[in-house]
Amino acid sequence: MRRPFFVYFYAMLTISQPLAISQRGQQMPASPIRKLVPFAEAAKKKGIKVYHLNIGQPDIETPKMALDAVRHFDFKVLEYSHSAGNESYRRKLAAYYKRVGIDVDYQQIIVTTGGSEAILFGFMSCLDAGDEVIIPEPFYANYNGFAVAANVVVKPLTSYIENGFALPPVEEFEKMITPRTKGIVICNPNNPTGYLYSREEMETLKEIAIRHGLYIFSDEAYRDFCYSGVHISAMNLRGAEDNVLMMDTISKRYSACGGRIGALVTRNQAVLDTVMKFAQARLSPPSFAQILGEAATDLPADYFNATKAEYLKRRDVLVGRLNRIPGVYCPNPGGAFYAMASLPVDDSDVFCQWLLESFSYNNQTVMLAPAGGFYGTKGLGKKEVRLAYVLNTEDLGRAMDCLERALQEYPGRTN
Amino acid sequence: MRRPFFVYFYAMLTISQPLAISQRGQQMPASPIRKLVPFAEAAKKKGIKVYHLNIGQPDIETPKMALDAVRHFDFKVLEYSHSAGNESYRRKLAAYYKRVGIDVDYQQIIVTTGGSEAILFGFMSCLDAGDEVIIPEPFYANYNGFAVAANVVVKPLTSYIENGFALPPVEEFEKMITPRTKGIVICNPNNPTGYLYSREEMETLKEIAIRHGLYIFSDEAYRDFCYSGVHISAMNLRGAEDNVLMMDTISKRYSACGGRIGALVTRNQAVLDTVMKFAQARLSPPSFAQILGEAATDLPADYFNATKAEYLKRRDVLVGRLNRIPGVYCPNPGGAFYAMASLPVDDSDVFCQWLLESFSYNNQTVMLAPAGGFYGTKGLGKKEVRLAYVLNTEDLGRAMDCLERALQEYPGRTN
Incomplete structure (x- = not known):
């Protein structure tokens, strides 16, 4: 031959x-x-x-009861799950969100492969090549990676250590907005600064987003770790329901980084429908860690x-x-x-x-x-x-x- | 408030x-x-x-011994794995490839979240917005999805049921090649046709790829299921080492679709380095199913x-x-x-x-x-x-x- x-x-x-x-x-x-x-x-x-x-x-x-749930799975064929994630898990996630004050239906949740995929799907669904997103800097470095993958332009808006990395003032945002600006990315509480945005700052963001027709991509991976002050989820910005996409993950919440289970949550039905098409193309999120994530939603409220x-x-x-x-x-x-x-x-x-x-x-x-x-x-x-x-x-x-x-x-x- | x-x-x-x-x-x-x-x-x-x-x-x-390996994990913290996948798994994968006649080093393997992510990473690393890939049609429908995600243009080249969906002749490929053509995607054996490309067809592909400087994106998800004829991996096309990216998955091989573990394999170092950057941005592939995949490489040769x-x-x-x-x-x-x-x-x-x-x-x-x-x-x-x-x-x-x-x-x- x-x-x-x-x-x-x-x-x-x-x-x-x-x-x-x-x-x-x-x-x-x-x-x-x-x-x-x-x-x-x-x-x-x-x-x-x-x-x-x-x-x-x-x-x-990682919570032992959640790891044990994986140890005790009882299927014989490791099948694809639903592209949006197992319905049983999505329902329990909705209940978890309700407990932390975010009122969403399970159908507004799409389970993703880590928070990473939620960011990528959000960018892909809402932004085209050449579109711009404003991100207060310093920011989670991998936003750059997802922006490059989606051919999106990151416009950094500097925040300063002198005032603890507070949200830059409205005027600074307004100066950066161009016809190609389509969104603002925040991480709250913030990686890398640890800054927790106040209610006033979140309302400011909302008003900018509504006034200029911008998406708010809100990375809330660290929601459960707030020490001083109250966490204001972007999902609770009234009047901005269509603007907000929340990106979430179980990685930090349950110390389950290797599971690769996150979620994209939004009340914007057109965005949900679009994200679902990206989710279908990659078939399904990982099955084993969905079991872990679902079990972890049963942890007592005092777990955190x-x-x-x-x-x-x-x-x-x-x-x-x-x-x-x-x-x-x-x-x-x-x-x-x-x-x-x-x-x-x-x-x-x-x-x-x-x-x-x-x-x-x-x-x-x-x-x-x-x-x-x-x-x-x-x-x-x-x-x-x-x-x-x-x-x-x-x-x-x-x-x-x-x-x-x-x-x-x-x-x-x-x- | x-x-x-x-x-x-x-x-x-x-x-x-x-x-x-x-x-x-x-x-x-x-x-x-x-x-x-x-x-x-x-x-x-x-x-x-x-x-x-x-x-x-x-x-x-799914092989019981592979599921059992997941049941018996013994870590307490579900950590990120290496972005390229666990080294122990990559080494065993390299040994599996060697057994099926593909000689690659473990460092030429990047473990991905399903074959899906291998396709996406391959497109992202080799193709820009507006670049074209030729794909013999009918083809796996999700290639369209990954092409849209990467803003890549799919140029379908029709194969026909009358001759069992054989590879279209060289002249038909040459007619489709433009300055934006950067690659050819094949699935071998093929989903949806079941067609198994012959050695001659694979050599034809190789010659087109070399002559025109094209990548060959070779989806070999069904390698282990060939009934008539021999599987010719694109990885074994001598002289085209830099052209070929193999996309693989354990989904079908071990009936482990829900694990979401695949691999991108190439001898092209520049491509590997680039894929690695995309892999780092999403942190790591799922940990649990890597355990399953690693265990499955120990299955006896007669398993299939x-x-x-x-x-x-x-x-x-x-x-x-x-x-x-x-x-x-x-x-x-x-x-x-x-x-x-x-x-x-x-x-x-x-x-x-x-x-x-x-x-x-x-x-x-x-x-x-x-x-x-x-x-x-x-x-x-x-x-x-x-x-x-x-x-x-x-x-x-x-x-x-x-x-x-x-x-x-x-x-x-x-x-």
């Missing part, structure tokens, strides 16, 4: 056009955090303990209290320690499990690499996320880092010991 | 621009099969038994024999019965578990609906997929239907009894 050699030779000769990567593929941003991974691995090979404050992978145990108390304790340790280090400033985050801090360094990219490559204290070091990757405007965030408080307070304390010492030794220290 | 009424009133007054669904969203095709679902449900409500030959959901049991023997028996029953019905023609499919048949009817859309709405035989009927949805060229496939032989031979026989009788009674019968 082998072909004579001259056939291959001929084939080689006939190469007339090169194979190119798409422009979209070239524009696709690499993960801003991943580039430090080789340095972390090298540090570990040298026997250095690395405290990972760089990623939002909680160490909290223990987790929240733990995160609150961690936040207080982290933020307290940070603000006691000379030259460091960290606004107190109202929710999620992230904090942004400004450091007395020349360049947080260089500093974070230096921490892994050239520093250790008691044979330990800390891995942070340089903030540059969370800004859409080039050059911003050079002195900032994001810290995820996903470790216990003892480890957080040791990580802060490392950071404090590192800032004394770092050759690029400023002021 | 309630806002005075006039605020809502003001908000209502300020609606100045409508909210629009994206052009992309409007172009997104609805599932061609789903539109018959309400008629099937209505038939069932009337107490009629419906034989589902319309969808590729196998009734074969029993499944293949069962499908072969079904194929022979189905195709034999179809060709004995006056006016029906069904070429013998070489692989997968689909067959396309031409029927003596005016319009297979109307006929398939009539089967559910207005017909029963012994209180039973059959649900088929009208072929129109598998053609990119409007108007083709009007007399054809796709049948998935995913039922046991007894049920297939009863379904054929229904079809035979229905063709006698159907008012729109031709010739």
